[in-house]
Amino acid sequence: MSKSLVIVESPAKAKTIGKYLGKDFQVEASVGHVKDLPKNKIGVDLTDGTFEPELIVIPGKEKVVDRLKKLAAKADSVYLAPDPDREGEAIAAHLADELRPVVKKNAIHRVTFNEITSKAVKAAFQHARSVDQHLVDAQQTRRVLDRIVGYQISPLLWDKVRRGLSAGRVQTVALRLIVEREQEIKDFNSVEYWTLDADLNRKGDRFTARFTGIGGERAKVDTVDTPSLPNQQITDTVLAQLKKAAWSVRSVDRRERKRNPAAPFTTSKLQQDASRQLGFNVKRTMGVAQRLYEGIDLGSEGTVGLITYMRTDSTRVSPDAIQGARTYIQSKLGKHYLPDSPNIFKSKKDAQDAHEAIRPSDPSLHPDQIRKYLSDEQYRLYKLIWQRFIASQMLAAVYDQTTVDILAKADRGYDFRVTGSVLKFDGFLKVYEESKDKKDEDDESLANRLPALEPGDRLTLNELKPEQHYTEPPPRYNEASLVKELEEQGIGRPSTYASIINTIQDREYVQKIGGRTGRFVPTEIGTVVTGLLVKNFPYIFDTKYTARLEEELDDIEDGKEKWTDLLGGFYGHFEKELKVAGKKMEDIKRMEKATDEKCPECGSPLVLKWGKFGSFYACSSYDKKKKGSCSYTRENFEAKPNLILSDAAENEQEEEYCENCGRAMVLRNGPWGPFMACPGYNEDPPCKTVRRLNQKQQQKPPQPLDENCPKCGSQLVLRNGQYGEFVSCSAYPKCKYIKQNTIGMKCPKCEVGEIVEKKARRGNLFYGCSEYPKCDFTANYKPVDQKCPECGSPYLMEKTLKSGVYLVCPNNKKSAAEDEAPKKKKGKAEPNGEAACSFTKRIGDAPPPAEPPTAATHGPVIEREKRERAQPVA
Numbered sequence: 095m096s097k098s099l100v101i102v103e104s105p106a107k108a109k110t111i112g113k114y115l116g117k118d119f120q121v122e123a124s125v126g127h128v129k130d131l132p133k134n135k136i137g138v139d140l141t142d143g144t145f146e147p148e149l150i151v152i153p154g155k156e157k158v159v160d161r162l163k164k165l166a167a168k169a170d171s172v173y174l175a176p177d178p179d180r181e182g183e184a185i186a187a188h189l190a191d192e193l194r195p196v197v198k199k200n201a202i203h204r205v206t207f208n209e210i211t212s213k214a215v216k217a218a219f220q221h222a223r224s225v226d227q228h229l230v231d232a233q234q235t236r237r238v239l240d241r242i243v244g245y246q247i248s249p250l251l252w253d254k255v256r257r258g259l260s261a262g263r264v265q266t267v268a269l270r271l272i273v274e275r276e277q278e279i280k281d282f283n284s285v286e287y288w289t290l291d292a293d294l295n296r297k298g299d300r301f302t303a304r305f306t307g308i309g310g311e312r313a314k315v316d317t318v319d320t321p322s323l324p325n326q327q328i329t330d331t332v333l334a335q336l337k338k339a340a341w342s343v344r345s346v347d348r349r350e351r352k353r354n355p356a357a358p359f360t361t362s363k364l365q366q367d368a369s370r371q372l373g374f375n376v377k378r379t380m381g382v383a384q385r386l387y388e389g390i391d392l393g394s395e396g397t398v399g400l401i402t403y404m405r406t407d408s409t410r411v412s413p414d415a416i417q418g419a420r421t422y423i424q425s426k427l428g429k430h431y432l433p434d435s436p437n438i439f440k441s442k443k444d445a446q447d448a449h450e451a452i453r454p455s456d457p458s459l460h461p462d463q464i465r466k467y468l469s470d471e472q473y474r475l476y477k478l479i480w481q482r483f484i485a486s487q488m489l490a491a492v493y494d495q496t497t498v499d500i501l502a503k504a505d506r507g508y509d510f511r512v513t514g515s516v517l518k519f520d521g522f523l524k525v526y527e528e529s530k531d532k533k534d535e536d537d538e539s540l541a542n543r544l545p546a547l548e549p550g551d552r553l554t555l556n557e558l559k560p561e562q563h564y565t566e567p568p569p570r571y572n573e574a575s576l577v578k579e580l581e582e583q584g585i586g587r588p589s590t591y592a593s594i595i596n597t598i599q600d601r602e603y604v605q606k607i608g609g610r611t612g613r614f615v616p617t618e619i620g621t622v623v624t625g626l627l628v629k630n631f632p633y634i635f636d637t638k639y640t641a642r643l644e645e646e647l648d649d650i651e652d653g654k655e656k657w658t659d660l661l662g663g664f665y666g667h668f669e670k671e672l673k674v675a676g677k678k679m680e681d682i683k684r685m686e687k688a689t690d691e692k693c694p695e696c697g698s699p700l701v702l703k704w705g706k707f708g709s710f711y712a713c714s715s716y717d718k719k720k721k722g723s724c725s726y727t728r729e730n731f732e733a734k735p736n737l738i739l740s741d742a743a744e745n746e747q748e749e750e751y752c753e754n755c756g757r758a759m760v761l762r763n764g765p766w767g768p769f770m771a772c773p774g775y776n777e778d779p780p781c782k783t784v785r786r787l788n789q790k791q792q793q794k795p796p797q798p799l800d801e802n803c804p805k806c807g808s809q810l811v812l813r814n815g816q817y818g819e820f821v822s823c824s825a826y827p828k829c830k831y832i833k834q835n836t837i838g839m840k841c842p843k844c845e846v847g848e849i850v851e852k853k854a855r856r857g858n859l860f861y862g863c864s865e866y867p868k869c870d871f872t873a874n875y876k877p878v879d880q881k882c883p884e885c886g887s888p889y890l891m892e893k894t895l896k897s898g899v900y901l902v903c904p905n906n907k908k909s910a911a912e913d914e915a916p917k918k919k920k921g922k923a924e925p926n927g928e929a930a931c932s933f934t935k936r937i938g939d940a941p942p943p944a945e946p947p948t949a950a951t952h953g954p955v956i957e958r959e960k961r962e963r964a965q966p967v968a
Contacts, residue, residue: 099169100205101162101189103176105780107210110389110397111175114212115219120169122162124176128155129188131237136245138238145238145661149188159192167196171203173222178206178449179405179589180236180651183229190225209455210389210399232651235660239263239643242665243634246672251623254681255704259623264586265597266627267640271579272571272604273616273624282567287315288323290332292510293557294341294500299545300556303500303512305332310509315565322563329560332508339502341553347497351515352490355522357409357439358451358483361588362581364404367482369574370529372474376573376592380404381752382475383452392467399455400464401479405589406449407581409439411483415450418457419487427524431488439486453483469757485526492519498547502555514544570613584641618708618730622682630675633667686714696724728808729796729824752783759785798824805831834864839879842888844869849877873904885931892937899938905931 100121102108112121129149131137137148151159166172174189176182183204190202203222207214243263251259290305306321307313315322323329359367364383368374374382383404389397416436423432439451454476461477468476493515502508517523571579577591586594598604603620606612616624628635643664649655687702691711698715713724752759752772759770774781796811799821803810808825810833821833834850841847847865854860861877863869875891882890882903890901 097169098171098173099162099165100173100175103182103185104388106385107388110210110399111215113396114210114215119173120165122165124162124185124189125155125158127185127188128152128159128192131241136241138241140242140665143658143662145658145665147234147238147241149191151192162189163193163196166193169197169201171201172197173203173205173219174225175205175207175218177405178208178403180229180233181589182206183226184233184237187225187227187230208450209402210387211455214455228651228653231657232647235650235657236647238661239664242668246668247627247631247675250672250675250679251626254626254679255619255622255683259619260601261623261627262597263634264590264640265594265601266624266635267585267637268576268580268594269598269603269616269620269624270628270635270637271576272598272614273621275568275571276616276621279567279570282565284564284566285315286325287563287565288326288329289321289561289563290323290329291559291561292336292341292500292502292555293559295554295556296545296547296551301512301514301544302559303498303510305508306511307509308332309507323560326562333558333560335504335506336502336508336555336558339504339508339555341500341502341555343547343549343551343553344499344501345549346499346547349495350518351493351495353493353521353523354490355437355485355488355526356482356528358411358453358486359479360407360409360451361405362407362577362591364452364479365577365591366574367478367529368475369572371478372471374471374475376577376595378471379475380592381757382471383479386472386476386479390464390467390472392464400459400476401455402451402453403449404452406452407588408441408449409451410441411451411453411486415453415457415483416487419484422458422484423488427488431521431524433487433489437487451483452479454480457484471757481526482528485522488522488525489519491517491521491523494518496544496547498544500553512544516543570607570615572613576614583637584644585637587644622704626679626682630679631668631671634664634671688714693724693726695726698724700728702730725828727825727828729811752781757781759783796824803829803831805829836864837861837876839877839889841865841869841871842877843871847871849873875902882931882933884933887931890933898936901935901937903931903933906934 097118097120100108100111100115100119101124102111102121103124103126105123105125108121108123112119115121128151130152131147132150139146139148172193174186176185176189186204193202202225204225205218205222207218240263244260247261248259251261292303292305294301294303304321305313305323313321313323315324323332356363365376365379368379369376372379383401386400387402387404389399391397420432420436457480459480461473461480464476465473495513495515497511497513500510500512502510569575573595576595580586580591580594598620599606601620602617603623604614604616607615633639643660646655646660650657650660682704685704689700689702689711691700692698693700693713693715696713696715698713700711701714702709703712704710709730711728711730713726715724716726717723752774757773760773762769762771770785772781772783796813799810799812801810801821802808803823803825806823806825806829808823808829810821811824812819812821823829823831834848836848836850839849841849841863844863844865847863847869849861849871850864852860852862861873861875863871873891875893878890878892878901880890880901881888882905885903885905887903887905889904891904893900893902
């Protein structure tokens, strides 16, 4: 009997679903998309207004498609089960296109489920449907829009700025937000203001009240929300009056205040809370959530999907899940935490509402019950999701809040206020408290414990505490605040936030300063590209227009608008702007900006120019047509964000996390250079996520040093090259001086050069002559300036082995541990079976390794030690 074929995207998801469906189903993975637009051309027909995309099987996926075709040809039915969103629907449609010629008529079905549990999966197969073409059209429209923008604007940037740059429809708008925020910070003018607190006493009970105004009118500096005084002169005048004032309680307002629980997580709220509370970046959050959704092996229970689908903008929750949460609250926390009826939350007005909120698949499954089966990051994220969902179905927290208005009567009435709150019933706070960007008034009032105060009570002044402040510019965006801003402005959708943030970082348009939870600073190239694109494409890269396009994509999904109509309207505006930009966009490579600096070589004014690697200073008298003209240049270090910002966490290395499973990626070396890889490669199922590093990602920007070049006097810089870090002259290529690490010993071969440390292609350290290539002396081990007492060799070598540190003659062909691990040497023996020199002397113990070496990180070292142990020396 033939089995039914089920196709999902990932092996992990296939494993989980296969357990629920049983023997009659064969579950296979397509490993993501199988078809896409070609990379070597635009792949969209722009000639007749049809915008027909040219979809091809992705190179490298031919074997996957062929295997699925063979399996589909033998199956009774084919069920397509990618994720329940537009992208998943597009994957299903592409699979259907490839499989339709080899299967029976009407044998292809589409199934979707919001959670990977036995009940949800089986229910989905009972309600199979056909592929939703509206969803496919919406995804295809987004892909075509992005392709048109990217493939037609990028060549403009190559011509006007430099090759290799690219532009994205939504990513450019996100970058614009960051660049404009940076400009706000630069243009910000700080304003002085003062706050004033009064330390008061009533019958021995002390408390602090804050100044709010004079004569019932609120005192406030325009740019500051806090009631305040504008300058020291006015503050001193107020202080003089308050010192002789009569203090009393004007009014006391006591009321009960409720704080309601937050709704279950949407994608953006999860990304924001995971950033604030767990320190996860967006990519890591979505990778860990993907793994929790696809399924975790829980021992005897097998693989279980722990959360619902994690790309959603809805706060809607199924009745079964609500009942599960209420049952848990009543049985584990107590009936007094349970509301009479379920809490219902409204989604945003423009939400797609295609899926439930993010919640645990089984609310009764406490995080601590399954902690031993989860990695640390999986446990922490699952706990956050579980706590938020359970708390959403609990009663509100109740506070007794007291607000006291105080009058200081002098020549005028000076107003002060103090607010205190006492938690009366913790409610949902017993399980979860929502994170915030900054403290609010409620947080401040909870810190105050007020004595019993009544109107008319006389108060005694202990101390006045004035404090000077200056207004601060708006903060730079971090990942959490950028996602919040994108959501509020309607730019992108839950499934795109992570890719938007990753793209602008991968393109080196922004740099994150301050470690994992650091803030975004636009790079010089990011600022330049944004300025050119916004100026020359004001309509296409407008934030409101981008948000309106998202709404139109939603209309296509709902069947309210044809996808070709949207593309037609868009391309009409785009084509006009593209023609104008082709003629009027500035060629930044030809631009020069005058400066006040003088050339240190000829005294001519320096100008700021733009080159392949950014801006640089150059002598204005340079003329490439004239021989001997001054060619002085200097890098513009001020334009490097990592150099102009000094942050305590600047040197913290930000880890990269697998977008599939959330593990910390590791750096590996392969035949084609270094690459990032997931450590879950050898697990079942394996996670084969890899990302090759480009040349710029392998290299750090040059860092200036407090040392000058001994040849030309220019500043030395620390660079990162193919074989590691090195110090060279900042005037390169005019001055090619490279500072080498000498060991304080003359070359024993030429007796002219110095012995210097060098690195081989594989990263191994060796020693050579500074006069190379004139002198080809090399040594695998550190030379020591001592003659061999036996053969007279002009130098010895310092060898560090597991058995200790030895001085060995370079003419000795044996290792220093023969008596510990004797082995026969392969190859030809020396004359008479003896080495040319047998001198070896132990001088110390080997230092312990800093960390246990692994084949992945210390492969060359391990191989070298194997060779050394195979060649022992007495």
